[in-house]
Amino acid sequence: MRIARFLAGTGVIVLGVAVLPGIAHAEPAGGTLYVSPSQACSDSGTGSEAAPFCTVQAAADVAAAGQTVVVHPAAYREKVTITRSGTAAAPITFRTSSKVAKAGFFVDTLAVTGASHLRFEGAQGANIVVSGSSDVWFDNALLSLGTLHVTDGSTGVSLTRSEIYNRSSGTGSPIVVDKGSAKTVISGNIAYPPTDSQSPAPLISVDGATGTAVTGNTLRVTCGAAVGVGGKATTTTVENNVVTVSPSGGSCKPPALVRVSGDSAAQTRSAYNLFDLPASAAVYDWAGTSYSSLPAFRSATGQGAHDLTGSADERSNSLCGGRYAPAEGSPAIDSADATAPGALATDFWGTARADDPGVANSGTGAGYHDRGALELTNCMDLGPYDGGAPAKAYGARGVWVPVTVYQNWALPGKITVDWGDGTTSSDQFTGTQTVPVRHSYDRPGTYSATITATAGGLTRTRTVSATTEGSQYRPVAPTRVLDTRNGTGTGGVTAAVPARGVQHLDLTGVLPTADVTGVVVNITAVNPGADGFVTAYATGTERPATSALNFTRGAVVANLATLNSGKIDLFNGASAATDLVVDLEGYYLKGAGDGYHPVSPTRLLDTRAATAARPAQKVPAGGTVTVKVAGSGSVPKEATAAALNVTEADATAAGFITAYPAGTERPTASNLNFTAGAIVPNSAVVPLGSDGSVTFHNGSSAPVSLVVDLQGYYSPTGGLAFAAVQPQRVLDTRDGTGVENSVARPVPAQGVAKAGLGWLGAWGPFGHEDAKAAVLTTTVTRPASPGYLTVYPSGVSRPTASNLNFTANQTLAALTVTGLGPDAHASFFNGSGGTVDVISDVTGYFFA
Numbered sequence: 001m002r003i004a005r006f007l008a009g010t011g012v013i014v015l016g017v018a019v020l021p022g023i024a025h026a027e028p029a030g031g032t033l034y035v036s037p038s039q040a041c042s043d044s045g046t047g048s049e050a051a052p053f054c055t056v057q058a059a060a061d062v063a064a065a066g067q068t069v070v071v072h073p074a075a076y077r078e079k080v081t082i083t084r085s086g087t088a089a090a091p092i093t094f095r096t097s098s099k100v101a102k103a104g105f106f107v108d109t110l111a112v113t114g115a116s117h118l119r120f121e122g123a124q125g126a127n128i129v130v131s132g133s134s135d136v137w138f139d140n141a142l143l144s145l146g147t148l149h150v151t152d153g154s155t156g157v158s159l160t161r162s163e164i165y166n167r168s169s170g171t172g173s174p175i176v177v178d179k180g181s182a183k184t185v186i187s188g189n190i191a192y193p194p195t196d197s198q199s200p201a202p203l204i205s206v207d208g209a210t211g212t213a214v215t216g217n218t219l220r221v222t223c224g225a226a227v228g229v230g231g232k233a234t235t236t237t238v239e240n241n242v243v244t245v246s247p248s249g250g251s252c253k254p255p256a257l258v259r260v261s262g263d264s265a266a267q268t269r270s271a272y273n274l275f276d277l278p279a280s281a282a283v284y285d286w287a288g289t290s291y292s293s294l295p296a297f298r299s300a301t302g303q304g305a306h307d308l309t310g311s312a313d314e315r316s317n318s319l320c321g322g323r324y325a326p327a328e329g330s331p332a333i334d335s336a337d338a339t340a341p342g343a344l345a346t347d348f349w350g351t352a353r354a355d356d357p358g359v360a361n362s363g364t365g366a367g368y369h370d371r372g373a374l375e376l377t378n379c380m381d382l383g384p385y386d387g388g389a390p391a392k393a394y395g396a397r398g399v400w401v402p403v404t405v406y407q408n409w410a411l412p413g414k415i416t417v418d419w420g421d422g423t424t425s426s427d428q429f430t431g432t433q434t435v436p437v438r439h440s441y442d443r444p445g446t447y448s449a450t451i452t453a454t455a456g457g458l459t460r461t462r463t464v465s466a467t468t469e470g471s472q473y474r475p476v477a478p479t480r481v482l483d484t485r486n487g488t489g490t491g492g493v494t495a496a497v498p499a500r501g502v503q504h505l506d507l508t509g510v511l512p513t514a515d516v517t518g519v520v521v522n523i524t525a526v527n528p529g530a531d532g533f534v535t536a537y538a539t540g541t542e543r544p545a546t547s548a549l550n551f552t553r554g555a556v557v558a559n560l561a562t563l564n565s566g567k568i569d570l571f572n573g574a575s576a577a578t579d580l581v582v583d584l585e586g587y588y589l590k591g592a593g594d595g596y597h598p599v600s601p602t603r604l605l606d607t608r609a610a611t612a613a614r615p616a617q618k619v620p621a622g623g624t625v626t627v628k629v630a631g632s633g634s635v636p637k638e639a640t641a642a643a644l645n646v647t648e649a650d651a652t653a654a655g656f657i658t659a660y661p662a663g664t665e666r667p668t669a670s671n672l673n674f675t676a677g678a679i680v681p682n683s684a685v686v687p688l689g690s691d692g693s694v695t696f697h698n699g700s701s702a703p704v705s706l707v708v709d710l711q712g713y714y715s716p717t718g719g720l721a722f723a724a725v726q727p728q729r730v731l732d733t734r735d736g737t738g739v740e741n742s743v744a745r746p747v748p749a750q751g752v753a754k755a756g757l758g759w760l761g762a763w764g765p766f767g768h769e770d771a772k773a774a775v776l777t778t779t780v781t782r783p784a785s786p787g788y789l790t791v792y793p794s795g796v797s798r799p800t801a802s803n804l805n806f807t808a809n810q811t812l813a814a815l816t817v818t819g820l821g822p823d824a825h826a827s828f829f830n831g832s833g834g835t836v837d838v839i840s841d842v843t844g845y846f847f848a
Contacts (some may be wrong), residue, residue, distance in 0.1 A: 233430020340363025396470030413455025472593030532574020564724030595719020630692025655700020787832020
């Protein structure tokens with residue numbers, strides 16, 4: 001294994017990979033000095049961040065107790081000598097400014113002479129020499145092509161979590177502790193020579209030193225030993241190390257991996273080491289005797305307690321940022337002596353010790369430290385990844401996220417989701433698992449959901465965008481958007497729509513957003529030259545075999561339509577031209593709006609019948625009548641709009657009805673048009689006034705009777721969301737479409753026809769998302785006698801309300817919104833004394 005290192009800003013690569021969080025540093029009191037080879041640097045300055053020193057030596061010459069020297073990662077081709085000291089409470093610290101682990105600053109040589117209380121973090125060099133000094137600590141160092149030499153009675157020198165490699169053939173040991181040095185700690189390091197090294201010298205040489213701890217290192221050898229102890233060294237410990245033999249480019253045979261001379265053997269302790277070596281290799285050379293067998297070694301010396309031989313294989317763990325660690329099943333796992341002198345609480349990477357749940361603890365102390373410099377730990381990741389798939393929609397307001405937790409170990413944990421609407425949810429998981437978390441919002445829209453997974457002390461967080469599928473309604477004051485008689489919506493062209501011609505209407509400049517999924521418009525045919533119909537459909541799509549409006553020659557006929565696009569084509573299906581007028585009443589939006597609440601059709605007004613609230617009287621010519629909707633009956637005060645069926649009766653002169661919010665100015669639009677003696681119904685979706693009421697204006701020169709039935713209402717909370725569809729015929733008794741057994745026959749007097757609408761909706765991840773109500777354009781034709789049509793959910797009692805009122809031989813269309821029965825059918829009741837044909841086209845549906 002080679003660890004990737006890069007001297008940022010220098011172009012010098014010193015072998016390596018893994019980018020990890022840097023070590024957190026506490027700034028001691030005393031201020032900070034800076035070193036950087038920038039254009040602003042000066043060795044004669046103060047070493048400020050704005051004007052740093054150019055060389056490390058310049059900072060070393062002035063650094064005082066408690067100060068930190070922050071060195072920019074670069075190659076400083078200099079020999080640095082440090083003679084200044086800190087104090088135990090306020091050491092002098094040299095550290096890299098890099099936040100990338102294992103990336104530091106490079107100097108050719110670093111000599112610490114007669115100094116004390118120094119800290120080096122991220123120092124890299126060819127040679128480091130500590131002479132006659134005390135309390136000097138090197139962490140995350142890199143020694144390449146050189147050595148660390150602790151000499152001349154130095155005390156309390158530590159080399160931890162560092163990398164030592166690239167010895168040339170014939171050179172001595174890269175780490176040497178000699179000449180009476182005491183209490184040296186060599187712990188958590190990785191050391192290895194190149195494969196072509198023929199040097200017989202040990203990686204770590206302890207010669208005549210006292211109290212040296214060689215603990216928890218990963219040492220790879222070719223032709224030399226891992227550790228050599230001699231020169232009457234005393235109280236040396238060699239514990240928790242992993243020693244492996246790497247193939248050599250030469251023909252050398254490695255000596256015993258741990259060599260202890262006879263004059264040092266009695267004062268040396270070796271235990272809890274793991275040796276990965278060829279069968280013929282010797283493990284120990286102890287006091288002149290070579291041992292290939294650990295049992296024989298233990299029997300002869302009393303040393304080697306808990307030593308093991310076996311595979312020391314390591315693996316790069318992608319969940320841990322590519323860091324190397326013992327492979328699962330390695331005897332190094334959870335088997336070290338945590339109480340060994342110099343044992344660290346973290347490994348080479350700065351990772352805390354972790355208890356592998358799949359391995360029995362055989363170590364001492366905590367019992368679960370791993371041998372060597374590397375600790376196998378649980379790492380965790382969490383998907384979906386940033387930039388990946390966001391939350392998936394289901395139903396009107398539901399979203400779900402397939403959250404995948406990845407772990408090395410099968411630890412239990414919890415997924416918590418902050419859904420961005422003030423609510424949270426939690427789910428359990430174990431190990432690597434995909435958990436579908438889901439949520440239903442009160443209102444459709446786009447939310448930011450934060451997913452947090454926790455397990456074994458680890459936490460991972462992702463944020464995803466959650467957009468619901470359903471659309472909600474935005475009512476508007478009725479607005480005229482097309483009138484072929486005066487050029488409104490046609491670019492100023494005043495011309496009737498020709499026979500079999502198409503009038504294009506683009507509402508994108510009228511609608512306030514591009515996220516509109518449906519529009520509600522009132523379409524009126526004025527003075528057609530022949531009987532016919534209007535088909536309304538999305539521009540750019542194939543014209544469906546449906547109708548939004550049916551008319552007779554010379555009539556003024558209106559009908560409400562819900563369409564799935566703000567760009568509309570209006571086809572004149574007559575053999576003569578007709579003028580068309582279109583009024584916008586509202587639109588559906590993917591986002592915050594109002595949900596639809598269907599109700600059993602309820603009569604709100606019948607001017608022909610006296611009530612406690614008002615006597616029986618027509619709406620006078622040019623007069624108005626106001627009806628309370630919100631806060632009355634089943635409609636709450638918060639309702640914003642009402643879906644109504646409005647029927648004119650008893651007219652003695654032609655005219656129109658305009659419905660609008662009570663208390664507001666009457667718009668220049670109409671909801672239904674009538675002639676003398678006609679009974680004309682139409683649906684309307686009308687915003688409610690501030691008091692929850694709707695006003696109806698009689699635009700005729702004579703009084704008229706009005707009947708108003710409530711079909712549903714919209715409110716900001718709850719309710720159903722909308723999905724538009726391309727118009728499709730679901731019932732036609734003339735040809736048997738949608739009729740049982742596909743038999744063409746009219747609906748008999750007082751009879752019922754049914755249309756199956758169970759296919760509405762969509763298949764989602766949790767089953768079929770059924771429609772709860774359907775938006776239909778329903779037409780009656782060829783009625784044998786006057787009457788009415790009531791559309792309602794099948795399987796429930798028929799309400800005392802009507803959707804269309806017709807006379808004999810009349811063709812009449814109206815928009816109807818109906819709930820669906822348990823069998824997903826809608827019923828069409830013929831309330832007349834004769835037969836009638838019924839045609840119904842679906843243009844959208846409401847769902848939960």
